[in-house]
Amino acid sequence: MARPPRHAVGAAQRPRSSARLVALLCLVVALAGCTVGPSERPPVAVRGENVPAAPGQPTPTAEPVLPEPEPQRATIPFFECTEDTLVTLVEPVPADRQLQVDCGDLTVPADPDQPSRGAVTLGVIRVGEAGAPADRPPLLVLGDSTREPSTRHAAILAGQVDPALLQHYTLVGIDRRGAGEDILHCAPDDARAALVDADAGATGEADLALLLERARAVVQECNLTLDGGLGSYRTAASAADVELLRAALGVERLSAVGVGDGAAALAMWARSAPRSVGRLVLDGPPHPTQDEPDLTDTRAAAAEAALGAFGVACSARPDCPLGPDPRATVASLLAQLERRPLVTTDGSRLTAGATVTALLSGLGEPRRWPALAAALAAANAGDPVPMLTILAPLTGPRGLFDGMLATSCNDTQRRLAPGEIAEVAQRWTGAYPTFGATLALRLLACAPWPTGREARLTGQAEAAPPILVIGTAADPRGALDGSRRTADSLATARFISWQGAGTGAYPRTSCISGVVDAMLLDGVMPDSGTLCPP
Structure with a gap:
């Protein structure tokens, strides 16, 4: 898909809502090193106008170039399922966007570590602007295993994000194992x-x-x-599914947003296939090594x-x-x-x-x-x-x-x-x-459950582009410090936090949305340690 030329940080001009202008102003202030209170505190993204620049700050160094989102060449046989999908959403799609939904599926090994065990089918969904080019770059959405299936999460997110995001990406959801088409319902x-x-x-x-x-x-x-296949329902298997989905979408590098243990799966994917990573956001990942x-x-x-x-x-x-x-x-x-x-x-x-x-x-x-x-x-x-x-x-x-x-x-374990x-x-x-x-x-x-397979941290994804990690102060699925530890374990990660509540900070607040959208659309990364208010 043809796109306007950009310089190193991708500052192409495009129409933006006033909310996004304010959010990007906040980000510029954060990148300039603006702080509130004692100097040891992290940068704070503030909202407002005419915020003076901090005096005496050095000029920011050149940012690493994030990979440009690639047009997709999907081999998945999608079919339109707009009405059937949107009618199931609790909240109607806002009037400022017209969506098209395509459904398909992806066949993956039942257990990536034991290919002889056969295969399973996972639901896949694409959600984008009605009439958008079929090759619009994909943005994978991978949700938490305790929430709605990721296919549904992608449809919900399409109604919440800034419309500018839908002008440049098609959201793609793939169901986690045990949800959606592969629903696990086996307990008495x-x-x-x-x-x-x-x-x-x-x-x-x-x-x-x-x-x-x-x-x-x-x-x-x-x-x-499950004929002994109970161990295949794990986050590491979802990480392997992501790499298969990337290939099926026909892109060399895949951009993605993960939430909760969906973010943990994407972190594992980044460690195992760092050169497959595009613009990656890990929203509320749990502690990477805690048992x-x-x-x-x-x-x-x-x-x-x-x-x-x-x-x-x-x-x-x-x-x-x-x-x-x-x-x-x-x-x-x-x-x-x-x-x-x-x-x-x-x-x-x-x-x-x-x-x-x-x-x-x-x-x-x-x-x-x-x-x-x-x-x-x-x-x-x-x-x-x-x-x-x-x-x-x-x-x-x-x-x-x-x-x-x-x-x-x-x-x-x-x-x-x-x-x-x-x-x-x-x-x-x-x-x-x-x-x-x-x-x-x-x-x-879990006491009588077979011992889980140890998912060792295999490297720090050194070859991956900069990765954005978000922590939330009051996320019932995990402590903010766990997200920070995930960022610490990835060589290129930048960590920001939100002083709010809920599972997943994006796009709940204009501050977080401004930072994430600036990364996904413009290739602009925030300072590590940036703090967003409630």
């Missing part, structure tokens, strides 16, 4: 329910032994269903921080249905549900464990916080249906829970014995009162 219903509904206070020897038996039933049934129970420990702390942000956001509204202290209301509700779950007329039960599961999912998407607050308030008033509706995509028929569990267990989990639950109950005990019991779900 009663065993899955036992793991979800586990009583956070039941940590005695007999209670844990019974829960362990339920976990064994999940492993046994899923292993039979259990430390990994869940940091996630419990991050979830408590996200709950705090949720409470502040709700109580700032005059119509907050959770009252002046939302955290106390949630604590009271969980205590009530531990004593007596709510039961619907069809026999469905809302337990404390199920409510925590719904909370962990809902806190990752701030756009849905008002609906989450209303559902919690309804449960507090005795109506469990809204909370069960939030829970259904996770634990209902063809839900995400089995795939989430498989990925989580396969991505870790250490398995904890019931006695160790009881000690962890006691310790975390005090440190993380809302999520600690429940997340400790979830560790028992």
Whole structure:
């Protein structure tokens, strides 16, 4: 596709919205070294006009040239599926864009490490401007395993990004293993329910032994269903899928945005195939080497921080249905549900464990916080249906829970014995009162699981172009420090952070959007350490 010529940092002129002009001004200030407070603090991207340049700063050195996005020459047989896809979205597509959606699939080895095990089919989607050239450069979107399938995530993102991005890229989503076309739904219903509904206070020897038996039933049934292929549902396998997708899209270098463990998969891909990397954004990747129970420990702390942000956001509204202290209301509700779950007329039960599961999912998407607050308030008033509706995509028929569990267990090495989990639950109950005990019991779900294959850090992707890594202060899927450690482990990475909440910072805030769009569209990288306000 013909594109205007650019100099080293790609500063081609194009129409921009006023929001993007402000965001790019913020980025220029950050690149100039503007700081707030003592000099040891990181650069802060501020919003406003007529911001003076910091005096006495040296001229920035020449930036490495990011690869130009390449036209795609896809060999995947796509077919149009616009109406069928867009009708399923919770939020309608904004009026400022007309989208076209194409669907296809990609056949990949069932287990990249054991090609003899056969193949699986993963759903692939392309979302772009209606009438756009078919060879418009692809931008891969790879979501977190606890959220909607990546194909759906790409369609949602197309309705949220700056329209300028859609003028230069076609968003491409590929489903993670265990989701979408390759949905993993193998656990016995009663065993899955036992793991979800586990009583956070039941940590005695007999209670844990019974829960362990339920976990064994999940492993046994899923292993039979998958003919021993349980270990293929792991983040490292998704990294291998990305390289196969790049080849199928017909580009030498693939630009991509990954969220959560989708970002972890892209980081693994960058290490294994650094010369295949285009403009790469890793949004909220978890710690690259942490194992259990430390990994869940940091996630419990991050979830408590996200709950705090949720409470502040709700109580700032005059119509907050959770009252002046939302955290106390949630604590009271969980205590009530531990004593007596709510039961619907069809026999469905809302337990404390199920409510925590719904909370962990809902806190990752701030756009849905008002609906989450209303559902919690309804449960507090005795109506469990809204909370069960939030829970259904996770634990209902063809839900995400089995795939989430498989990925989580396969991505870790250490398995904890019931006695160790009881000690962890006691310790975390005090440190993380809302999520600690429940997340400790979830560790028992992996106890009978085959030991995950160790995913060693193979190099630092030294041959890759500059990589942008984003951390979020209150991401319920992982601590900000884990994202920072990912950046530290990649030779060319630049790390920025957002003082907000949710799983994935892009494009939730104009500051982060300005930085990411400047990279993807103009090839401009921020200073490492840039800080975006809430």
